[in-house]
Amino acid sequence: MDPPPRHPVTKKQRTIKNVVVNAHRQPTLRQQPDKNVVKYPHAPTARCVPAIFNAAFDHLTFYQRTRVQKMECDGLLLLRAERLGSRELLKFLFDRLDPCNMVINVGKGRGIHVTPFTVKQVLGIPDSGEDLPLRTNNEACKALSDFKALVGLQDSEDAHTSYLLKIMEDDTKYNSRMIADDLAIRIFFIFASNKLLFPSTDNNIRAKDVYLTRDLSRLPGMNWCKAVVDELRDAARTWRFDRMKKVCPSISGCAIFLIVSTLFSHAYTHAVKKLSYFV
Template sequence: MDSTTGHPIDNQSKMRRIDHIPERTTRVAFMNSQVYYDMNVVGHQAHEEKCPNSEEVGSGPDKSGTAHNNEQEQSTDDGDFVNPLPRKRRAISKAPLSRKRHAEDAEASPVIPPKKRLASATRHSSRSPRPETQTIRGKDGKKGKLMSRCNPKDVLEAIRSLSDDQVAEIRRLGWGKFLEIKIDAVESRELYCFLMDHIDIVHMNLILSHDKILPISAQSVHIVLGLPIGGGELTFTKTKEITNAKKDLFDMLGEKLLIERLKLEVSKGLADELSLRCFFMIVFNRLLFPTSSYDVSNNDVRLTMDMSKIGEVDWCKLVVEDIRAAASQWQRRDCKVINPTISGCSPYLLIYYLDNLNHELNKGDRISIPRAALFDKHKVEHLTMHDRFTDRHGKLVYGGTQFMSQVGSCYQSHHPAIFAGPSHCSTSDKSTEVPLLNDLLSGARTFLTGRSAKEFSTMVSEVDSYISAKLAIVYDAKQKIHENMCVIDDAQQAIVSRQRQLAKEFRRLLEGRDLNHTFLILH
């Protein structure tokens, strides 16, 4: 560049053209075909002022680095940057500064290349928390809750509020035993879910293992809850009739059908149809046939539409069918649902199972009916804790307590002893027991690992499921044989009683020497 005119000098002999921006750039220029603008690099000037060992311009003693008398610039035809002429160096520093300065510059303003920046973002995103939609917890991070509308406490409160006239009317309908129940809460919903998972909905058996099987039958419902057994079926009711009946209840009660409103109506002590209907709707909604709805459902209204036949229906059978439907729905549920809903009469199933455990709390009264009169939430909780254990995977499961024998209990006349408790057969008969492969191969399965172990476990489970289904059929047949044997025993007992009565009568006659009367009795 000409120092007098300020215009760039077209002298290519003193400047070498390169295809990139040179290092240690001291001056830049911007130009077009008419005008141009140039300026010093500010960072370079500040660096030269701070570093006395930096390169000096010219050969004179001036070390300020601002003299440009010998500086020349080259103009380009395409309007690109103007590269400054290389300055003469007076001295070369012995210590290289490039690595240290590059490191300082990198720390001051790090620049991540596009590919590395993308990889860095990917690494950081992989360490971020998992999306909430992929977990089994809710948006607040808490574990989901099991939804169940079964609440025996409301039923007990309704029973305690009954007047003498209401109790007499309910007993007349065949529900007197039911009023003796004492179960006030369901303290173990996890156990109820465990039991629902082990229900054979085809044959309605609760199968824990090959020697721990309880039949879910109308007889067992009667024993546990004291409901009237026998009777006919419910009559079919059209939806329109149910809707009209519900509207009539709205008109009579004056507000929405809530459980608290029904309990208030029962507490009035009137033995009329409305009060009794409110009582039975509480029983059906909160205990026998609970649903996902917290309010009175159309089904509760339907079951109480004809109060004159409330004692003529086989309610035990209806409870069994409702548990079948509830177990089927529960076993086919979507396991990803955070707050699953479970229905069915949970107090019946819990008491029925816990009452057959071989525990000190169960070795008292084994005859009284209903069994729900002997259970409260504390007894349920204690037996549940005793039956729970941790499996080899660290998971809490149930079934750790053996069943006790049903001989001499209220269950004996309805179920054979093979359904609960250890076998009482002789040594020669024990060979007829069918063990499960899962139990027989428990030690040998440790030799398999990985995929082979998983496939083998699946195969064994399928075989055991098939065997369990067949065993249930065998047990049903044995139950029928047992019932027939009970009939035979009753007939034989009647004959024995008649024989003893005749012997007593003959002894009295013989002692009076009334032989003619004795011969008359014999003939």
């Protein structure tokens, strides 16, 4: 006796079968959405670029790095971060940074205090002395013009970081020794100001970056830590205003400090919890 003919399964029948099977299947952890994850429509643009700062550091000679260390800025020589990592984390931190008391509320009654002391512990820069001259004025514009002439630029040309990196790279590559030690160290601190500690939305070297480094002997006697905190306070206020009006706002200020200090705080809390098991 021949078996009954087999009727082909239609596409509709296969769909119904899959729906029934999936309805009785236990959901896995991957299929369950995490309600605590906050996703933003657009990640912010961060102006703090450690990679460009590291490129300037790589062209310093051993003698020049020793001089930077003696200027009480040895922490800058140890900061070797290539990038900021997650911009979502950076947005999370700026959303919770209160510009009034400078505390990052990370939840569960915990807060990370942004003070000159914490900046000193993370970045290792001077924390006492006179305030940094970070305002653009006629003297700063004059200093920028003089600096452009010093590095071979016309006064009408922009002093871009790529140009300064190129002349430092050529000097190292051909061992020409055309860049004096003072100029190389000055360019290093210009990059520290423009791309690390006090970045803004301007991609060119600013007048205040050049004016800050006009006298290298004065740099150790300036309160860099206080200036970083003040700059982050202004950045937090600007962020709270821009995030409501702009689709993709920019974040200024020393973003690398916020990220590193948060990681240090998390590591410290985790270490304390582990030690509590043995007490």
